[in-house]
Amino acid sequence: MQSVVVENISKKYVVKKKATEALSDISFHVDKGEIFGIIGPDGAGKTTLFRILTTLLVADAGKAAVDGFDVVKDYKQIRNRAGYMPGKFSLYQDLSVQENLEFFAAIFNTTIQENYGLIKDIYQQIEPFRTRKAGQLSGGMKQKLALSCALIHKPSVLFLDEPTTGVDAVSRKEFWEMLHRLKREGITILVSTPYMDEASLCDRVALIQKGKILSIDTPKGVTKQFRKPLWAVKANEMYRLMMDIKTDPGVESCYPFGQYHHIVFKNPGDDKKRLEEIIQKGHFTNAEINNIEPNIEDCFMALMKE
Amino acid sequence: MQTEKVITAKNLSKKFGHFVAVDHISFEVNKGEIFGFLGANGAGKTTAMRMLCGLSMPSSGEATVAGFDVYKQTEQIKKNIGYMSQRFSLYEDLTIGENIRFYAGIYGLTDKQIREKSDSLLKELNMQEHKKTLVRELPLGWKQKLAFSIAIVHDPAIVFLDEPTGGVDPITRREFWNLIYEASSNGITVFVTTHYMDEAEYCHRVSIMVDGRIDALGAPASLKKDHAAKTMDEVFLQLARKAVRSE
Numbered sequence: 001m002q003s004v005v006v007e008n009i010s011k012k013y014v015v016k017k018k019a020t021e022a023l024s025d026i027s028f029h030v031d032k033g034e035i036f037g038i039i040g041p042d043g044a045g046k047t048t049l050f051r052i053l054t055t056l057l058v059a060d061a062g063k064a065a066v067d068g069f070d071v072v073k074d075y076k077q078i079r080n081r082a083g084y085m086p087g088k089f090s091l092y093q094d095l096s097v098q099e100n101l102e103f104f105a106a107i108f109n110t111t112i113q114e115n116y117g118l119i120k121d122i123y124q125q126i127e128p129f130r131t132r133k134a135g136q137l138s139g140g141m142k143q144k145l146a147l148s149c150a151l152i153h154k155p156s157v158l159f160l161d162e163p164t165t166g167v168d169a170v171s172r173k174e175f176w177e178m179l180h181r182l183k184r185e186g187i188t189i190l191v192s193t194p195y196m197d198e199a200s201l202c203d204r205v206a207l208i209q210k211g212k213i214l215s216i217d218t219p220k221g222v223t224k225q226f227r228k229p230l231w232a233v234k235a236n237e238m239y240r241l242m243m244d245i246k247t248d249p250g251v252e253s254c255y256p257f258g259q260y261h262h263i264v265f266k267n268p269g270d271d272k273k274r275l276e277e278i279i280q281k282g283h284f285t286n287a288e289i290n291n292i293e294p295n296i297e298d299c300f301m302a303l304m305k306e
Numbered sequence: 307m308q309t310e311k312v313i314t315a316k317n318l319s320k321k322f323g324h325f326v327a328v329d330h331i332s333f334e335v336n337k338g339e340i341f342g343f344l345g346a347n348g349a350g351k352t353t354a355m356r357m358l359c360g361l362s363m364p365s366s367g368e369a370t371v372a373g374f375d376v377y378k379q380t381e382q383i384k385k386n387i388g389y390m391s392q393r394f395s396l397y398e399d400l401t402i403g404e405n406i407r408f409y410a411g412i413y414g415l416t417d418k419q420i421r422e423k424s425d426s427l428l429k430e431l432n433m434q435e436h437k438k439t440l441v442r443e444l445p446l447g448w449k450q451k452l453a454f455s456i457a458i459v460h461d462p463a464i465v466f467l468d469e470p471t472g473g474v475d476p477i478t479r480r481e482f483w484n485l486i487y488e489a490s491s492n493g494i495t496v497f498v499t500t501h502y503m504d505e506a507e508y509c510h511r512v513s514i515m516v517d518g519r520i521d522a523l524g525a526p527a528s529l530k531k532d533h534a535a536k537t538m539d540e541v542f543l544q545l546a547r548k549a550v551r552s553e
Contacts, residue, residue, distance in 0.1 A: 041475035042446050140347050168346040170546040194473045239487050255480050258504035297476050
């Protein structure tokens with residue numbers, strides 16, 4: 001069964017007579033129990049999409065359904081079934097941790113006890129601070145409280161808008177482990193993120209940029225679409241190496257990737273020899289050239305330029 | 307010849323009541339260096355950075371920034387540093403030209419200097435035709451490049467960048483690092499925090515804070531060697547997992 005169906009959704013914002021297309025003709029579906037990642041930078045349209053699916057915003061064109069219910073006609077049913085964690089912290093700052101959670105439970109006609117099993121792992125980490133006002137929590141604790149509140153009514157679909165933005169590498173790992181536990185409970189999860197490396201933790205991803213979907217597939221499927229051989233090169237002087245590689249007219253792209261540069265040639269063939277020549281001519285030392293598999297970020301950048 | 311130090315910190319500490327946010331950190335940053343300042347959320351990075359920017363008085367220890375003392379010469383520090391973060395950058399309802407003029411004016415540049423700077427900066431960014439465009443209407447990538455250029459409009463000795471590339475698309479993120487390299491090759495010291503571990507690799511040296519202390523400091527290559535790790539991500543995870551205090 002499909003938890004989320006999006007068909008030809010478009011949304012424009014008009015500010016001072018200037019129209020910006022936030023989403024243009026987006027279509028995809030999410031299966032029940034799937035972790036579906038919406039991967040894209042700021043301004044890609046991720047939040048607009050989430051607001052439409054959580055019935056907080058009406059699209060200009062197209063249709064969408066959550067759990068079989070139409071986002072416009074049946075918005076009340078969706079609100080009972082969907083859990084939503086907005087990108088911006090939206091809990092009551094002047095209520096305590098426990099009061100916030102009780103409030104959300106009451107609104108959804110349930111109690112903390114009833115669904116405690118679902119939030120236990122997450123909530124236990126902030127329970128020692130249950131009398132503290134939400135506004136006085138640190139970023140990581142706010143995030144855990146917001147997730148607990150989004151889960152307290154045992155939603156069937158969970159919408160998480162950039163839950164890991166600005167979060168350090170360790171907390172991000174922990175957060176994703178939490179999402180995989182929720183998946184095992186049968187909850188469908190739509191999660192957006194600007195961090196490309198998180199794509200590999202999703203079952204399927206949609207790469208999105210400027211309101212358009214660049215690609216929808218499993219993470220492996222996305223990287224398989226990368227057609228040309230990809231090379232990783234490093235040497236003693238990385239910045240000069242990049243400049244030298246970029247001046248070669250045969251080079252299609254050269255991007256820094258941590259300790260390596262990733263290179264694609266316009267007309268592949270003899271790639272390694274050509275790179276060796278550049279290194280020799282520039283008198284670089286400690287050079288290393290490897291033929292590598294592309295990652296999601298390589299693919300995203302290649303798709304952005306198409 | 308001795309390398310010029312732009313930052314020196316010795317046992318720098320900050321306490322809030324009983325809570326030791328920054329716990330005796332010592333390090334030096336050289337002129338023109340790109341220094342990555344890493345740490346988990348709540349490790350004390352922001353507090354340390356606020357002290358170095360002259361915005362927060364240390365509890366103990368010593369530090370100088372651009373040759374000025376963090377206790378007694380905070381106003382001189384503010385004049386000699388640039389600062390850019392994701393949250394605070396430009397005025398959205400001013401044009402590109404107005405933003406440049408405003409910040410240059412705040413930093414005390416003369417009218418003539420402002421005109422010259424404005425021209426060279428717009429040319430460098432390829433934004434000559436957009437001088438009268440409102441910042442609000444610019445794509446995010448442009449805004450960030452502009453914000454960076456404006457943060458160094460007064461040719462500071464050092465620029466502090468607090469997560470400058472969060473949420474930016476991968477191509478713009480890389481273009482932004484080109485600007486950082488350029489500033490560094492022009493002798494401006496760059497002090498940068500980031501959650502992208504690939505960006506840690508671009509720094510000349512990196513420090514990693516854990517529970518208020520600096521637990522690792524060195525070039526990315528030597529940190530990886532010391533921790534028998536293949537990537538900076540692994541180094542970071544090894545160290546940050548040792549953290550006792552939660553945020």
